[in-house]
Amino acid sequence: MLKIFRGGVNTPHRKNTEESKTLVMDIPSRVIIPMVQHIGAPCTPTVKKGDLVKVGQVIGNSEAYVSAPVHASVSGTVTRVEPMLYASGKQVMSVEIQTDGNQDVDENIQPPVIHSRDDFLKALRNSGLVGLGGAGFPTHVKLNPPKDKSIEYLIINGAECEPYITSDYRELMENAHGVIKGIQLVLDMLGIPKAIIGVEDNKPKAIQLLTEKAAADNRISVKTLHSRYPQGAEKTLIYTVTGRKVPAGGKLPADVGCIVLNVNSVSFIASYIETGMPLIHKRVTVDGPVIKRPQNVLVPIGTSLRDLIDFCGGFQEKPFKILMGGPMMGIAQYSLDTSVIKNTNAILAFDKKEGDLPSESACIRCGRCVDACPMHLIPSDLNRLVMAGKYDELGAYHILDCIECGSCSYVCPAKRYLVQSIRIGKDAVRKNAKKA
Ligand code: SF4
Ligand code: SF4
The missing domain is CATH 3.40.50.11540 (NADH-ubiquinone oxidoreductase 51kDa subunit)
Incomplete structure (x- = not known):
């Protein structure tokens, strides 16, 4: 017998691409592969400018246990190894590869031998x-x-x-x-x-x-x-x-x-x-009202959003907002130069009608955000404490248990930017914990 979890919201499904069989994207002319595509220690590049690389070759690794190597998704020449724009908006150490179109596979690729x-x-x-x-x-x-x-x-x-x-x-x-x-x-x-x-x-x-x-x-x-x-x-x-x-x-x-x-x-x-072929591709749902041909695409990791969206026919009109991820948890992108990474599952593009955030108004203490929170938190209080800069009090309200699902923001009649403020609060709590 299945249990029913507390909280959550009923969202429209809009699974427009569910019958879209996965299309394999053409190899782009270049890819930019960030050294951080996971929770844990970032990788250090193991290649330098001018190196020739093959598909599946390790191009970044780390000694840390909580980390994962990154591999070349294309064959070609390394043209840059430096911090570049990342989906979060930060600059992150990345490897740019100019593709040669051959897709030569690294000779070391073979099925792993597993006895234990x-x-x-x-x-x-x-x-x-x-x-x-x-x-x-x-x-x-x-x-x-x-x-x-x-x-x-x-x-x-x-x-x-x-x-x-x-x-x-x-x-x-x-x-x-x-x-x-x-x-x-x-x-x-x-x-x-x-x-x-x-x-x-x-x-x-x-x-x-x-x-x-x-x-x-x-x-x-x-x-x-x-x-x-x-x-x-x-x-x-x-x-x-x-x-x-x-x-x-x-x-x-x-x-x-x-x-x-x-x-x-x-x-x-x-x-x-x-x-033995490592993780070098990702299936991405490309959808939203301004995408010309919404579809699912198998994409070499490191492909720019620009190349991916071009593959889907481009935009029908200038997009108002582009998200990496879904409408509830996705991250807004301000540039199409960011890359598809290992955990990118969707790129969505919206017009103003669907993408604009309404202005906030004062909390009316209705409690809907509390009812919607699947983690049993009090989003309105978290928001109030963050807005007041009372970061020291957030721990007592279990802010780090927030999974950033956005259910609270979705139901709030005052359109409070709840999840956005909670993210700021979580960052502050983590930074304070590091200092202590
Ligand atoms: S974003 Fe956080 S606080 Fe808001 S409903 Fe989800 S878990 Fe609760
Ligand atoms: S849903 Fe919005 S208005 Fe209602 S208590 Fe929560 S923050 Fe306040």
């Missing part, structure tokens, strides 16, 4: 895999919980609850076999007894297909989830399918016997173990 769990985790690190659902947490770390945590459930996140985005859905429809194979590999290598695939009820074809494909393996079950945002957030998904609550205060899914992986992450694992 440790070999498996090492291979995943070498693959460059990070959470492809948006968070970008290195997968080899996620799959290696502390020894005292017994994992009972591998939960596969196929909820894809944000409006517009269909890149996970296309993976389920086009590669359900790979998804199941990846799940089986993780279950076998980590000795996890059960897997649950959670898919929202607005994707009946995917549910049927997965149910058929999983039928032969009684360790794997498919659960139909009620469509409600943010159903795909880790903690809400765990609660919905297992009834277990991940405690507040920095606890992890492993603390309640669960590991959550995105559908694209798990199918990539199957493909990597078979071919």
Whole structure:
């Protein structure tokens, strides 16, 4: 019996591209590959200007455990190694490659030899895999919980609850076999007894297909989830399918016997173990009212938003707002020179009518934001404290438990910029913690 999580909102689905079979993008003339595409330590470039590189070659790495190497998605010549514009708006160390169009593959690419769990985790690190659902947490770390945590459930996140985005859905429809194979590999290598695939009820074809494909393996079950945002957030998904609550205060899914992986992450694992080709492509949903040809595109990592949008026919009119990610959690882009990275799942472009933020007015203490918060926080109080600069008090209100889902902003009748202010507050709390 599925549980129903508290809070959340009903958003329009707008899955306009759900029937758009993935198109493979032409190789762009250049790519810019940032050294930070994950949570954890940034990579250091392992190539220099003038080097020739091949597809799949490591171009950045780090000694740190919580990190993941980055690889060339194209063959060609390294033309710049320096800080360049990143999706967050900051300048980040990046490698620019002028492509030669040959797509020569690095001779070192071969399927990893795996005899043990440790070999498996090492291979995943070498693959460059990070959470492809948006968070970008290195997968080899996620799959290696502390020894005292017994994992009972591998939960596969196929909820894809944000409006517009269909890149996970296309993976389920086009590669359900790979998804199941990846799940089986993780279950076998980590000795996890059960897997649950959670898919929202607005994707009946995917549910049927997965149910058929999983039928032969009684360790794997498919659960139909009620469509409600943010159903795909880790903690809400765990609660919905297992009834277990991940405690507040920095606890992890492993603390309640669960590991959550995105559908694209798990199918990539199957493909990597078979071919040895690291993470160099990403499927991206390109949509929004001003995109000429909304579609799903398989893109070399490092491709500029400009090249990707051109591949989709360009804009019908000048866009008012461009988001990397969905309308609830995406990051606004002020330049088309930023690149698709490992966890980019959508590029959306809006006109003024859909993209403009209304002006804020005073809080009317209606409590709707509190009802909508799936993390049981008090967004109105967090907003008030941040606006007053009372950062020292935010910890007591558990601000770091905010998953930045945007549900509070979505329902607020006063149009308070709640999630934006909470992000500022979280940054301040983290900076203060570092200083202490
Ligand atoms: S406070 Fe954070 S977790 Fe709660 S609804 Fe707002 S954005 Fe989501
Ligand atoms: S929903 Fe908006 S107006 Fe209502 S209490 Fe929250 S911040 Fe205030």
